[in-house]
Amino acid sequence: MEPGDQPTDYMVNKQDAKGMAGQRTELSLSQIVKEVAQQQHQQTVEAEKSKSVLSNLQAQLFELEKENRAILQEIRTTEKQIYHLENESESRQQHCADLEAQLWSLNANNLQLKLAIQEEEEKYFKFLAEYDKYRKKMLCHKELTNQLESRSPIMMQLEEKIHMVKELKAKKEELAADLMNPEGNIIKQVQGEITELKTKISEMREAINEKSVLLIKEEERHVQLRKEIEVYSFNYGIMTVEVVLVDFSDVHYESIQKWLCGAVDQMSTCDLVECPYVFMMYSQRNTDNVNNDIQSYLYQLSDHVEMPKGNLEVLVQSSFAGILYTVKRKIDEQSLSIIKVIVSTERRATLELYIEQLFTAIYKFTFKTLVIENEEEVKLQLPVPAMKEHVLLSQQTGDIWKDIWAFLAQLKGDMGEIVVLQSLLIPDLFLHGFTTRTGGISYLPGLNSLNLFSSRKRRDPKAVVMENIRRLSARAGFNPKTFYLAKVSHGNTVWTLGKLEPEYYDGIVTNWKGVTIAAPGADCIPLLFADSVQQVCGVAHAGWKGTLAGVAMATVSVMMTEFGCSARDILVVMGPCIGPCCFTLHQEAAGEFMKIDTSCVKGANSPLPSIDLRRATRVLLERGGILSENISDDSTSSECGEVTLCTTCHPDMFFSYNRDGNNFGTQIGFISARELAVNLPSRAEVVL
Template identity: 45%
Template sequence: MAEVVLIDMFSVEFTSHHYCIKQFLDAAMKIVLMKSDPTTSSIYIMYCQTFGCDNNDARDVFLHAIRSFQTLKKPIELISAAGVTATLHNVKQKLDENNISRVRIILPKNRTCLMKAFIDRLFTQVYTFEYELLELNYAQQPSDMNNTFMEKQLELVECDIQIYLGTLPGRGELTILKSPLIPENVFNHGFTTRCGGVSYIPALSSLNLYSSSSRRDSPAVVAENMRRLSMAVGFNPKNFHLVKAAHASDVWIMGKKEPDSYDGIVTNQKGVTIAAPGADCIPLLFSDPVTKAIGAAHSGWKGTLLGVSMATVNAMISEYGCDVKDIQVVLGPSLGPCCFTLTQAEAKAFYDIDKRCVHQFESSNPKVDFRRATRILLERGGILPNNIEDKLVLCTSCNQELFFSHSRDGENFGTQIGFIAVKN
């Protein structure tokens, strides 16, 4: 597996000590030579964009020293920006463009904790980092490197990341789909599309709203996407709760102990936004304008068969005294029968619910309409047909310009959500 070597020169004081430049790069060169790896595809050198601006001699020394790296016969790229966040963001884009996940960082010893703080927030566990530390005479460890010092540094890291990501232009126009079934004067709700965020990886671009250790979008980027969504539709991201999907039928009743995983949430608390993810599975939204109770559920084909939709309805009835005839249910965008197949044995359970839920049942891989199955199960549970909205159920796989799709995009897929809140 290919790797890159990243040399961090942000901390070197160039303007007054030309010797520092040569010493730093000579030491870095020794490490590269000593631990030469045939899988190294490139060498990236990151430095502050303002380096050498007022000192042409320093820049000349820097460029001359870099020429020594040409003996390694590896491509060398200089990556600079005004701050560490911006520079590492540029580094990450290059890694992602080349599908590289392994990075060996060469940096002064006293920079290690700070660099790890940036990397922990800007990268996920998809990437692996190996640190090679330089002991340099001019880069002594600060005497106040204690817990208080580090806490302040971490606060600065968080602030730097938030400010930088907040300046990035959105990709596309942030678009929210709404249902006329849910009264706007009582509830704030909607279904996101993939447009309007800052995620740049094609399968995650651009309003990806879920960060996973197995995908390349960092928690910081997803948090920025969520901030932009919350600003656009008017909710507090600090009072936001997303289903911890397990493709089952457990429901968390807010106010009680939160389970480790659940596919439904119900609440009657005002100002709290609850949401369900979807990237082929159905994000379901539930509302009762009489009791002002709400629910959100994640319903994949397994969750559909396990009855997650009615489990959410029943939780609203038992906890908040809802009448089943008052509950409204909206199905969000999901995989359609045009693109969703199961084995015949798996499809049999949907065929048993209603023959119309399965197309070409006699084939080895019948097409399954788990959205229709959801409607049928809701109606059998007592939800009035007119209180079920499925006109927003566009196929996530077919509508690539609007939606993320696991089945279409593979393992590094993005996530949209359906959200709902009781207005204050």
């Protein structure tokens, strides 16, 4: 190639190269576009696949989250259950610990009970030994008495007469046999002898009756002599002391030991039983550690002195009434009654007032008064006629009463709640009812629990009976300060409130409003009378003697004469009493009831006929003008059940003299007009 031609060829080649390059470029771009399109298509396909996968993954994620939430909820529920189970486990562990503590406590109590049972068994065997000893003495005494009676002239004559009567009876039988013999005719011969024998027999009977009367009088005289001997022995300090009470309540701590020694000296001068009960008493208002120390101190001192310790007890309480009540319950368990009290001069009047309210005349108290001299020497104070006795101030008396009432009020009632029986016959104008024996605080057998009468012959004291009446008044809704109980004598005397009060009376009538009158009964009939026209009410106590004396109609008569009542308007309700199922009397008394009405007596020919007091009372009332439908007896029921139940047949509900003997309690029938009275006379205490 020429040097000059080089550019031209070069240009041609360059253009060819460019053309080829352009073709190649066009081909590569189209390929690239295709490839890109293919790639985009693939990417689109892959994107669609990715979206599908993503949606599947999102759905799976949503399900996983849902499952996760459910799992979390289950975990929380499980955690709560675990928490509750842990709490329950802890509480069960605590309960097990408590049960284990209770088990230990029960074991301890069981041991204490075992010890107490052993102590009671020892006391029982000791009492049994004493009882056997006493029984042997009584048998010896009975044998000696029988010997003395058999040797007495009256008994010897009586035996002779009895022997003679037997012989006469034998002869009479022989004569009767002879009279039946058809072969012999001795009727005329023996008539005179029979008449003579009858005369002798009647004379013998009269003689026997006279001797029997003399014997009864002699026995009564012996009983009276025994009582006089007991009174003489008591007055002159000859009786054997069974219980000793030593009062430390007003003794300073420094003088307690000397006081105890003085009391022991006085005990040594008394005629004590073999193992007397000794109670050392200490009462102050604060029962703190000081008093507890005194209790321990008194026990320690008793170990260093010569004194009876077999039945020694130290009683420390804030309430002196509580102390004496504890003493009374313990000596009542043993039926003890001869009590010696060792007390200071200043405290004697206090103890006498407590004893008057918490004991009865059955308990025989004698006092030994000690004084502390200036040199702190304890001496017996001899009785001086000219010396003035310590008199209680009104505030001291009030404090004693408060102590007694506060203590008795906190005692729990026995045998359940107080139950008052009511009759449907008496209208709501009158408050009325008949008591049962439940809900009171009397604890003695035969008297428990709502005894409402205190007798000198029984052991239930005034304060306990007054507390029973207070509880009854709260239950029934009457005022105990205007409460009047009949002072019975088994007669027909009736007292009208407002007039002079008789010494004894078996009936009460009144037209005072807000005043409660009551009649007692423990087999006798408590009768309630009500006249809603004149607003007059009455009560009566009708035993068999009072029924024969006409106490029911005597009460009706006073209502008619004093207040203008009409017999047709008077309602009469009979309360719980002994029924004919349980009540019998001797022939003479039964004959008096036969005169009232033959239906009042069953088995009239028996030695002890049965008597229906209710029937006799109804007959007498109807004869006196009381309408039959206005009398409530054992056929009438009330909202609380039958009112006129047999007291003897229901020992869980009523007291009964016939069933329980001399140590019996008393229920009452009571009634009052409901309207409030203005300026009515009130009693400071319940009349018993």
